[in-house]
Amino acid sequence: MSDLPTTDQHRERDVLLDVRGVRKIYSGHGRTVEAVRDLTFSVGRGELVCIVGPSGAGKTTLLKCIAGLLEPTSGQVVLDGRAVTRPPESMAVVFQEYGRSLYAWKTVEQNVELPLRHKVKDGRRRRELVHEALAAVGLADAHAAYPWQLSGGMQQRVAIARAVAYQPQVLLMDEPFAAVDAQTRADLEDLVRSLWRQLGVTVLFVTHDIDESVYLGQRVLILSSSPTVVMEDLTIDLPGERTQLETRSSRRFAELRHHVYEQIQLAKHRRGSDAPATPPSSAGAPQASRAEAR
Numbered sequence: 001m002s003d004l005p006t007t008d009q010h011r012e013r014d015v016l017l018d019v020r021g022v023r024k025i026y027s028g029h030g031r032t033v034e035a036v037r038d039l040t041f042s043v044g045r046g047e048l049v050c051i052v053g054p055s056g057a058g059k060t061t062l063l064k065c066i067a068g069l070l071e072p073t074s075g076q077v078v079l080d081g082r083a084v085t086r087p088p089e090s091m092a093v094v095f096q097e098y099g100r101s102l103y104a105w106k107t108v109e110q111n112v113e114l115p116l117r118h119k120v121k122d123g124r125r126r127r128e129l130v131h132e133a134l135a136a137v138g139l140a141d142a143h144a145a146y147p148w149q150l151s152g153g154m155q156q157r158v159a160i161a162r163a164v165a166y167q168p169q170v171l172l173m174d175e176p177f178a179a180v181d182a183q184t185r186a187d188l189e190d191l192v193r194s195l196w197r198q199l200g201v202t203v204l205f206v207t208h209d210i211d212e213s214v215y216l217g218q219r220v221l222i223l224s225s226s227p228t229v230v231m232e233d234l235t236i237d238l239p240g241e242r243t244q245l246e247t248r249s250s251r252r253f254a255e256l257r258h259h260v261y262e263q264i265q266l267a268k269h270r271r272g273s274d275a276p277a278t279p280p281s282s283a284g285a286p287q288a289s290r291a292e293a294r
């Protein structure tokens with residue numbers, strides 16, 4: 001590919017999240033696994049950054065370290081100038097398994113309100129936030145339903161509403177749409193982009209799906225195989241206004257997608273120990289169907 005911008009030549013930006021040399025080694029039961037070797041990158045305030053990498057590359061591990069749910073073996077995560085040592089109030093996480101993250105015996109409204117209870121003491125303000133968040137994800141009418149009465153896509157909307165109601169500075173999403181059908185997934189992708197634009201929240205989105213990463217992101221971080229490093233930090237120079245039909249059928253989308261696909265293929269065989277700091281960009285025809293980084 002001719003002119004792929006890498007984010008090394010970054011514009012000046014206001015860094016909100018700084019991941020500095022994060023390494024994570026799991027040990028126990030006579031086994032040690034170096035899941036993440038050395039991850040360094042930053043995310044600007046209000047950016048939407050996607051992370052793709054081969055299966056087992058340590059994406060979930062990284063997100064847990066960022067969320068303060070896991071302690072890195074070495075390195076540091078800094079949020080707005082402060083080291084993250086436990087889950088920060090200004091972060092919310094949406095996981096893939098919406099079924100397990102919602103309480104079946106609580107209504108939609110109660111599920112969204114729950115994490116707010118310790119953050120917003122004023123009950124009226126809490127209910128306002130809950131209703132605004134449900135309206136923002138198109139579920140205003142479902143507030144009294146129970147999760148099990150909703151489709152998978154609707155349940156994931158509830159999980160997103162819960163994160164949005166919390167008014168986070170940073171929204172972390174770990175393969176949030178992996179378990180829904182293709183049409184629902186497209187709708188939820190558009191929902192994420194519209195909430196991001198509307199709320200000005202900073203989003204870090206982990207996905208296996210190469211098309212999804214290019215469609216959603218302003219940048220895509222491509223990870224190597226485990227032990228993991230950032231192989232490439234790619235700027236997605238598609239227009240800000242994106243639509244499933246037009247954006248995905250544009251030439252630039254195909255070029256970017258092709259490039260990420262190719263890097264992921266390389267990443268599968270390249271471990272952190274031998275990934276170059278800034279790999280070259282390359283050209284070629286787009287791959288066929290929706291590509292997965294597995």
Ligand SMILES: Nc1ncnc2c1ncn2[C@@H]1O[C@H](COP(=O)(O)OP(=O)(O)OP(=O)(O)O)[C@@H](O)[C@H]1O
Binds near residue numbers: 055057
């Ligand atoms: N609690 C744990 N204890 C030991 N090893 C672990 C633990 N969690 C993850 N690992 C190992 O760390 C590596 C990275 O796992 P992780 O789940 O972070 O990768 P991933 O990129 O999110 O995977 P996938 O794409 O398949 O979801 C894997 O080799 C995994 O087996």
